[in-house]
Amino acid sequence: MPSERRSRTIAAPLGELWELVRDPRQLARWWPRVTRVEGVHDDAFTQVMMSSKGKAVRADFKLLRVDEGAHSLRWEQCVQDTPFARLLKSATTEVSLAPARAEPPAPTAPATEVTIEVHQALKGIFPRLGAHMVRRAAGATIEDALDGLERISG
Numbered sequence: 001m002p003s004e005r006r007s008r009t010i011a012a013p014l015g016e017l018w019e020l021v022r023d024p025r026q027l028a029r030w031w032p033r034v035t036r037v038e039g040v041h042d043d044a045f046t047q048v049m050m051s052s053k054g055k056a057v058r059a060d061f062k063l064l065r066v067d068e069g070a071h072s073l074r075w076e077q078c079v080q081d082t083p084f085a086r087l088l089k090s091a092t093t094e095v096s097l098a099p100a101r102a103e104p105p106a107p108t109a110p111a112t113e114v115t116i117e118v119h120q121a122l123k124g125i126f127p128r129l130g131a132h133m134v135r136r137a138a139g140a141t142i143e144d145a146l147d148g149l150e151r152i153s154g
Helices: 014-021 025-029 124-153
Strands: 003-010 034-038 044-050 055-068 072-077 088-099 112-122
Touching: 003 124, 014 025, 014 088, 014 112, 014 124, 025 034, 025 044, 025 124, 112 124
Parallel strands: none
Antiparallel strands: 003 112, 034 044, 044 055, 055 072, 072 088, 088 112
């Protein structure tokens, strides 16, 4: 199963970033290629993304876990009976936040360590042939998401 994990320290208070990442309606502000989010319920939402050909692509997600105390959440893409099912068995994303560790000299502004993990289980012959490409694409997506959080937090 291709998995990718990246962390970055972002110069923003933990509470401010947590309010942003825990609200699926805010994904269009920081998650790559998401143009809008629809159908937000307690445990589900739909991302609308734009393909490279300018076509809207919809993806449904279930919120699997929100841990307010640990400042972490996990969502899963609903792939069954969708075009994504040709390549994916499952796809989950986890976002976790923690206060950044102060290193001498101590930072003057609050900072937060943001970690994003993407796990994808591939189907068919794709796991043997495409796992490296999927892992690389997931890493690029995570970096773009971290860039987005940094951009709107600063």
